[in-house]
Amino acid sequence: METEALSVKCTADMPYNYHAGFYYSRFLKELRDNKRIVGVKCPRCGKVYVPPRVVCRDCFITMEEFVPVSDRGTLLAFTITNFPYIDTTTGGPKQIPYTAAYIRLDGSDSNIVHCLDETDEGKIRAGMRVQAVFSDDRTGDYFHDIDHFTIIRDDSV
Numbered sequence: 094m095e096t097e098a099l100s101v102k103c104t105a106d107m108p109y110n111y112h113a114g115f116y117y118s119r120f121l122k123e124l125r126d127n128k129r130i131v132g133v134k135c136p137r138c139g140k141v142y143v144p145p146r147v148v149c150r151d152c153f154i155t156m157e158e159f160v161p162v163s164d165r166g167t168l169l170a171f172t173i174t175n176f177p178y179i180d181t182t183t184g185g186p187k188q189i190p191y192t193a194a195y196i197r198l199d200g201s202d203s204n205i206v207h208c209l210d211e212t213d214e215g216k217i218r219a220g221m222r223v224q225a226v227f228s229d230d231r232t233g234d235y236f237h238d239i240d241h242f243t244i245i246r247d248d249s250v
Protein backbone atom coordinates (compact mmCIF):
# COMPACT_ATOMS: atom_id res chain seq x y z
CA MET A 94 0.00 0.00 0.00
CA GLU A 95 1.25 3.48 -0.92
CA THR A 96 2.04 5.57 2.16
CA GLU A 97 3.50 8.71 0.67
CA ALA A 98 0.99 11.45 -0.26
CA LEU A 99 2.24 14.33 -2.33
CA SER A 100 0.82 17.82 -2.32
CA VAL A 101 -0.24 19.46 -5.52
CA LYS A 102 0.38 23.16 -5.94
CA CYS A 103 -2.46 25.13 -7.50
CA THR A 104 -3.93 28.59 -7.56
CA ALA A 105 -7.57 29.29 -6.86
CA ASP A 106 -9.29 32.24 -8.49
CA MET A 107 -12.46 32.86 -6.56
CA PRO A 108 -14.26 36.12 -7.36
CA TYR A 109 -17.24 36.73 -5.13
CA ASN A 110 -19.77 39.34 -4.04
CA TYR A 111 -21.19 39.89 -0.60
CA HIS A 112 -24.33 41.62 0.60
CA ALA A 113 -23.32 45.12 1.68
CA GLY A 114 -26.31 45.58 3.97
CA PHE A 115 -28.86 48.38 3.62
CA TYR A 116 -26.93 51.05 5.53
CA TYR A 117 -23.64 50.48 3.72
CA SER A 118 -25.55 50.19 0.43
CA ARG A 119 -27.05 53.64 0.98
CA PHE A 120 -23.55 54.98 1.70
CA LEU A 121 -22.24 53.42 -1.52
CA LYS A 122 -25.19 54.65 -3.60
CA GLU A 123 -24.71 58.23 -2.37
CA LEU A 124 -21.04 58.04 -3.38
CA ARG A 125 -21.86 56.53 -6.76
CA ASP A 126 -24.89 58.64 -7.70
CA ASN A 127 -24.26 61.99 -6.01
CA LYS A 128 -20.57 62.15 -5.04
CA ARG A 129 -21.87 62.67 -1.51
CA ILE A 130 -20.61 61.10 1.70
CA VAL A 131 -23.33 60.24 4.21
CA GLY A 132 -23.32 59.03 7.75
CA VAL A 133 -26.00 58.12 10.24
CA LYS A 134 -26.79 60.20 13.33
CA CYS A 135 -27.62 58.89 16.78
CA PRO A 136 -30.92 60.38 18.07
CA ARG A 137 -29.66 60.27 21.66
CA CYS A 138 -26.02 61.43 21.71
CA GLY A 139 -25.92 63.10 18.29
CA LYS A 140 -22.79 61.30 17.10
CA VAL A 141 -22.48 60.81 13.35
CA TYR A 142 -20.95 57.59 12.06
CA VAL A 143 -19.29 57.25 8.67
CA PRO A 144 -19.76 54.80 7.14
CA PRO A 145 -23.25 54.36 8.53
CA ARG A 146 -23.89 51.62 11.06
CA VAL A 147 -27.18 50.48 12.54
CA VAL A 148 -26.50 50.81 16.28
CA CYS A 149 -24.73 53.61 18.19
CA ARG A 150 -21.63 52.15 19.82
CA ASP A 151 -22.21 54.24 22.97
CA CYS A 152 -26.01 54.33 23.35
CA PHE A 153 -26.79 50.88 21.88
CA ILE A 154 -29.87 52.22 20.09
CA THR A 155 -30.90 52.03 16.46
CA MET A 156 -29.99 55.00 14.29
CA GLU A 157 -32.10 55.88 11.24
CA GLU A 158 -31.28 59.50 10.36
CA PHE A 159 -28.90 59.65 7.40
CA VAL A 160 -26.99 62.93 7.19
CA PRO A 161 -24.48 64.27 4.68
CA VAL A 162 -20.98 65.02 5.92
CA SER A 163 -18.23 67.01 4.28
CA ASP A 164 -15.87 65.56 1.69
CA ARG A 165 -13.15 67.43 3.61
CA GLY A 166 -11.57 66.34 6.84
CA THR A 167 -8.49 66.11 9.01
CA LEU A 168 -5.68 63.61 8.58
CA LEU A 169 -5.27 61.85 11.93
CA ALA A 170 -2.53 59.38 11.02
CA PHE A 171 -0.88 57.81 8.00
CA THR A 172 1.51 55.10 6.94
CA ILE A 173 3.50 54.78 3.73
CA THR A 174 3.97 51.28 2.37
CA ASN A 175 7.09 50.65 0.31
CA PHE A 176 7.00 46.87 -0.01
CA PRO A 177 5.06 45.07 -2.73
CA TYR A 178 1.86 43.24 -1.91
CA ILE A 179 -1.29 41.97 -3.59
CA ASP A 180 -4.18 44.44 -3.86
CA THR A 181 -7.17 42.46 -2.58
CA THR A 182 -9.57 44.59 -4.61
CA THR A 183 -7.91 43.73 -7.93
CA GLY A 184 -5.87 40.59 -7.29
CA GLY A 185 -2.88 42.30 -8.90
CA PRO A 186 0.19 43.90 -7.39
CA LYS A 187 -0.47 47.12 -5.48
CA GLN A 188 1.31 50.14 -6.89
CA ILE A 189 3.88 51.34 -4.36
CA PRO A 190 4.67 53.51 -2.58
CA TYR A 191 1.18 53.73 -1.15
CA THR A 192 -0.04 56.05 1.64
CA ALA A 193 -2.85 54.78 3.83
CA ALA A 194 -4.60 57.64 5.61
CA TYR A 195 -6.77 57.68 8.73
CA ILE A 196 -9.22 60.55 8.32
CA ARG A 197 -11.96 62.28 10.35
CA LEU A 198 -14.38 63.97 7.96
CA ASP A 199 -15.93 67.28 9.02
CA GLY A 200 -19.34 66.51 10.51
CA SER A 201 -18.39 62.97 11.49
CA ASP A 202 -17.51 61.50 14.88
CA SER A 203 -15.88 58.38 13.48
CA ASN A 204 -12.89 57.83 11.22
CA ILE A 205 -12.35 56.32 7.81
CA VAL A 206 -9.36 54.78 6.08
CA HIS A 207 -8.49 55.61 2.51
CA CYS A 208 -5.39 56.49 0.50
CA LEU A 209 -3.60 59.80 0.13
CA ASP A 210 -1.98 60.87 -3.14
CA GLU A 211 1.14 62.18 -1.38
CA THR A 212 3.85 59.58 -0.76
CA ASP A 213 6.67 61.82 0.49
CA GLU A 214 6.53 61.50 4.28
CA GLY A 215 8.35 64.81 4.60
CA LYS A 216 5.31 66.52 3.11
CA ILE A 217 2.67 64.86 5.33
CA ARG A 218 1.74 65.69 8.92
CA ALA A 219 -1.07 64.55 11.16
CA GLY A 220 -3.53 67.42 11.47
CA MET A 221 -3.34 68.40 7.80
CA ARG A 222 -6.58 69.12 6.00
CA VAL A 223 -7.53 66.68 3.24
CA GLN A 224 -10.25 66.40 0.61
CA ALA A 225 -11.84 63.47 -1.21
CA VAL A 226 -11.28 63.22 -4.94
CA PHE A 227 -14.08 61.26 -6.59
CA SER A 228 -13.70 59.01 -9.62
CA ASP A 229 -15.47 60.03 -12.81
CA ASP A 230 -16.79 56.51 -13.44
CA ARG A 231 -18.23 55.55 -10.06
CA THR A 232 -19.52 52.00 -9.64
CA GLY A 233 -20.64 51.64 -6.02
CA ASP A 234 -17.22 50.68 -4.65
CA TYR A 235 -15.83 52.76 -1.77
CA PHE A 236 -12.14 52.42 -2.70
CA HIS A 237 -12.91 53.17 -6.34
CA ASP A 238 -15.60 55.86 -6.16
CA ILE A 239 -13.46 57.93 -3.83
CA ASP A 240 -10.30 57.63 -5.89
CA HIS A 241 -8.10 59.11 -3.17
CA PHE A 242 -7.73 61.98 -0.73
CA THR A 243 -5.48 64.94 -1.40
CA ILE A 244 -3.92 67.48 0.92
CA ILE A 245 -5.67 70.86 0.91
CA ARG A 246 -3.04 73.55 0.61
CA ASP A 247 -5.51 76.41 1.13
CA ASP A 248 -8.61 75.42 3.14
CA SER A 249 -10.25 78.82 2.73
CA VAL A 250 -11.36 78.01 -0.83
Ligand SMILES: [Zn+2]
Pocket residue numbers: 135136137138139140149150151152153
Ligand atom coordinates in the same frame (compact mmCIF):
# COMPACT_ATOMS: atom_id res chain seq x y z
ZN1 LIG B 1 -25.50 57.53 20.66
